[in-house]
Amino acid sequence: MxxxxxxxxxxxxxxxxxxxxxxxxxxxxxxxxxxxxxxxxxxxxxxxxxxxxxxxxxxxxxxxxxxxxxxxxxxxxxxxxxxxxxxxxxxxxxxxxxxxxxxxxxxxxxxxxxxxxxxxxxxxxxxxxxxxxxxxxxxxxxxxxxxxxxxxxxxxxxxxxxxxxxxxxxxxxxxxxxxxxxxxxxxxxxxxxxxxxxxxxxxxxxxxxxxxxxxDYGASEGMVGANVEPEMPPESATFTVLPNTAYFEFIPLKASDDGAACPDASYAEAEPVGLTEVTVGEHYEVVMTTFAGLYRYRLGDVVKVAGFYNSTPKLKFVCRGILTLSINVDKNNEQDVQLAVDTASKILAAERLEVLEYTSHADASSDPGHYVIFWELNAEANDDVLQSCCDELDRAFVDAGYVSSRKTKAIGPLELRVLQPGTFQKVMDHYLSLGAPVNQFKLPRCVAKSNSSVLRILSSSTVKVLFSTAYE
Structure with a gap:
């Protein structure tokens, strides 16, 4: 099959x-x-x-x-x-x-x-x-x-x-x-x-x-949609659902915070709707029932309905719905992290610098806990530029729970760690040594506390540490 x-x-x-x-x-x-x-x-x-x-x-x-x-x-x-x-x-x-x-x-x-x-x-x-x-x-x-x-x-x-x-x-x-x-x-x-x-x-x-x-839009569980407009730039790509590859349902998602970049599974969910019952402009989680035996399997992907191709919806991939960073009442997802990095990267661009790779970590070992962003850059940046980036990263997380927690000091200043060149290659090598397939390898955009091996690699490769002054 x-x-x-x-x-x-x-x-x-x-x-x-x-x-x-x-x-x-x-x-x-x-x-x-x-x-x-x-x-x-x-x-x-x-x-x-x-x-x-x-x-x-x-x-x-x-x-x-x-x-x-x-x-x-x-x-x-x-x-x-x-x-x-x-x-x-x-x-x-x-x-x-x-x-x-x-x-x-x-x-x-x-x-x-x-x-x-x-x-x-x-x-x-x-x-x-x-x-x-x-x-x-x-x-x-x-x-x-x-x-x-x-x-x-x-x-x-x-x-x-x-x-x-x-x-x-x-x-x-x-x-x-x-x-x-x-x-x-x-x-x-x-x-x-x-x-x-x-x-x-x-x-x-x-x-x-x-x-x-x-x-095209696929998953380990099966194919979801095809890019029938390949001439569109990647940032605008949509994927037309292939209705005969599986039985598709969609769980409507509504973010409690209108400013959130990506609704996640902690928000209110409605009953699943069918392929032709989705609404343009709304967010959903994809559910599949497959010929291989998966029954109403939740992919964990959040998509936005961009329109229809005949009677089948065109989906824009938004993010993974799994929560990425949280210390207190804050909720930030992988797209929130990406948007924050993209915003701060504009400061680097003025210096002809760029972020080669990044990941994040919610550090609850301190009191209060705080976010840690790890960056690998293409060249060395001076401390003033990095401090500006660190402050901008902190400000770029606009989730209401995060902003209020920072203002009340329930979450500590964001920490930016600059890494040695080649650090993320070491991270990849670590995963490959455990048997991870190269074709399907995705660098984790958030490293959990339980992933001590990767945290050790990141910590041992840190060359600069800065803390945000954005809320002082």
């Missing part, structure tokens, strides 16, 4: 994107995709992620051959044992087929940003590998991966190496690197909604004028 539904979904996606961005035959896709570990359950069943299962499925490639471009990378790279090695090889394979690449793809915007940040560091090594016709023995150590990539390299190609080096050296701050190295690419395709919206600015920088196409 999953195989059939995924092929159907790929067909729907292909129609909408190809209509907006026609791709001629014979091209390839630069795909930053990674297989995950498979394990055997106590009952003897093999378990893995849906994406890995799909890529391993017999007949899947043949079924989608007419509607999907083949990957530049061989399966040995996709299912390689080491993430860093596979990432390096994806870049190498992409450069070998540079003229044939029509689409640049990753499951999440985070993975794409990570890939091009890596390219900034290793482009000279990639050129060296192409020039000598063999993959780096230091970068590519897995025998199977090395054999597969060596077969593609085949022979030294100094002309291609020189061309890649010339184009990389000619870039200004890596702006437009994608069309510079892959001139026939038509668009960049990835998930850029929710917590991934943070990466849109970075991806737009790498893409230059190349369109960013928001990938």
């Amino acid at each position: 999953h195989f059939v539904s995924d092929c159907y979904y790929d067909f729907i996606r292909s129609i909408s994107t190809c209509r907006a961005f026609p791709v001629d035959g014979g091209g390839k896709a630069l795909q930053f995709v990674y297989g995950s570990r498979r394990f055997t359950t106590k009952g003897g069943l093999t378990a893995t992620t849906a994406t890995t299962n799909l890529y391993l499925a017999q007949g899947y490639k043949a079924a989608v051959r007419g509607i999907q471009l083949p990957s530049c990378s061989p399966d040995e790279v996709i299912f390689g044992p080491d993430f860093a090695e596979s990432l390096y090889c994806h870049l190498l394979c992409g450069l070998l087929f540079a003229g044939e690449v029509r689409v640049v793809f990753a499951m999440f915007g985070h993975n794409l940003a990570l890939a091009f940040e890596a390219l900034e560091r290793v482009w000279e090594e990639l050129c060296h590998d192409i020039r000598r016709g063999a993959p780096s023995p230091a970068r590519v150590t897995s025998p199977a991966v090395r054999r597969a990539v060596s077969a593609l390299l085949a022979a030294p190609n100094p002309a291609l190496a020189d061309e890649v080096a010339r184009r990389c050296a000619g870039l200004t701050d890596w702006y437009g690197v994608i069309p510079a190295l892959w001139p026939n690419a038509r668009y960049v395709h990835t998930i850029m909604t929710g917590s991934m919206e943070h990466y849109v600015r970075k991806l737009r920088h790498y893409a230059g004028g190349l369109p960013l196409v928001a990938m």
Whole structure:
């Protein structure tokens, strides 16, 4: 059932994107995709992620051959044992087929940003590998991966190496690197909604004028909606519900505070309504009953109905409904955190600085408790700029419970911690070491008290600490 539904979904996606961005035959896709570990359950069943299962499925490639471009990378790279090695090889394979690449793809915007940040560091090594016709023995150590990539390299190609080096050296701050190295690419395709919206600015920088196409709305539980207007910018993307992939219901949500960026599950809920009974402009939580056996399963996603496509609603993803930060009577969600970071980042932009990654923590160990925001920046900022950012972060949380609690000192001053470069890579490595799939990895935008390992990484990597003076 999953195989059939995924092929159907790929067909729907292909129609909408190809209509907006026609791709001629014979091209390839630069795909930053990674297989995950498979394990055997106590009952003897093999378990893995849906994406890995799909890529391993017999007949899947043949079924989608007419509607999907083949990957530049061989399966040995996709299912390689080491993430860093596979990432390096994806870049190498992409450069070998540079003229044939029509689409640049990753499951999440985070993975794409990570890939091009890596390219900034290793482009000279990639050129060296192409020039000598063999993959780096230091970068590519897995025998199977090395054999597969060596077969593609085949022979030294100094002309291609020189061309890649010339184009990389000619870039200004890596702006437009994608069309510079892959001139026939038509668009960049990835998930850029929710917590991934943070990466849109970075991806737009790498893409230059190349369109960013928001990938469709799916979950581990099943497909929800397709982006039938792929030409829209990611910030405005809506997803048309696919009514035959599951039985959908929607729980109406009403925030008690009109200023809240995202209604969450602690607010009043009405009885679920059907697919055609939703109201444009209202917020809902998505509920699915699936062919696989889930009955009235709450996804935890908050969406806003933006309109209808014929009789099926078009949804705008708002946020995860799970509460992110709370100390007292305050309630702030992942979108509230993102909006606060975006607001404070404007101060950094004036100094040609940017937030590469961020997360948050509700620290109740002190009295009163307070919010902690962790930032990793692209360069060092002076203390005056950081203090202004810290104050602006504090002011940007406009939830009525937070504001009143700050004014009455029931919540302490917000704390901004600036981290060493590479800290969030350590966080990612930690999760990968626990078996987290790269394709589905999402950096947590709030770190709970129980997640002591990640808190230790963040604390040990802190280089500057500032406290807000916004309410003094």
